[in-house]
Amino acid sequence: MKKLLLIPLLALLIVMVSCGDDDGDSVSTNGQLSFDGETATLTHAYIEDYGENGNGSFDVDITLTSKAVDFNADNISNVSVVYLDLNTSQQNVLEAGTYTYSDGERDEFVMVDGFVAINASFDSEGNLTQGKAFDVAGGTVTVSVSSGVYSISFTLTGDNDERATGSFTGTLTPVEDN
Template sequence: MKRRFTNALLLAVAVVMASCGDDDEGPSSYYTLDGSKKTLASGIFFYDDSPGESKSGKTIYYHQVTLVSAGINVNGTSSSGTGDLVTLMLASETTQLEIGSHSFVGDDTEAEPQDFVYGDIAVGFNASTGNATSEYDFESGTVTVAKSGDIYTIDFEGEVVVENQTQKHTVSGHYSGTLTSILND
């Protein structure tokens, strides 16, 4: 009896140790703001089906990717809870999110396809009130989008500032997963 208990205990410890291995590597989807890493739980793609015109006269669509941290529950177009949001506005020549690298321009009147038009981070965002503890606006950066099947991989980096301040903060992130698509009205 003692031997079976010891074997069962060793098996349980082995299972726990094996499952803890991935945790040491950190979350697979995250963002880091000034060295503080936070997990991203889901992503939403708000797409536009009405084209505009870029500065050079090309057809352009503006698409918003919002990456959501744990704590915020998204159900269709409604959400609840409190957490963080990373919002990235990207320009595209099609109604689809363009694969490739998007460089920051910060102004939609200057945007061309595959530009990173603007972005922000809402820390401590309360879905019920629409308010955040802190809001950061991108001042520079790049967003790289890849896709395999239904899985998007989105990597971003840049500098952000708190609204109405000048001190720059570094941000980077990685998201790998599906994006819930919602038509922008």
């Protein structure tokens, strides 16, 4: 099951890298992920717009990572990742507010999917080969923004009582469609 859920995350990350070398533009002023007694620094943040959901809300995905990664490599090593599938009322905008997890229909200020990995490595098929990871099954993400600088805090849970908390403050690098 983890393999199937890693595939969308890895696809997003491959798209981000193939769209150019934007990694230097997304350095955080402060970011941290805590999961299962381990802590990682989050230094890169990306935003990708998937358009309208058909009900007036818009699909905007956020990916926070601990380092720049060459996702075209056969293996991805020692990276921490927080992937959040959020929904807003404005296209290509991460709005300030609280996003609450729901496994139901996409709507404004709803998180419908997510993934957390700490000190993880993945093989070319997206299988976790090292580290700890879980698929989000609950939690909240709180966003504030001032002059283009985002403050994102999160408390996320998994199906097996996993819990991750953290925050990120910095800019978001857009992932452009090619």
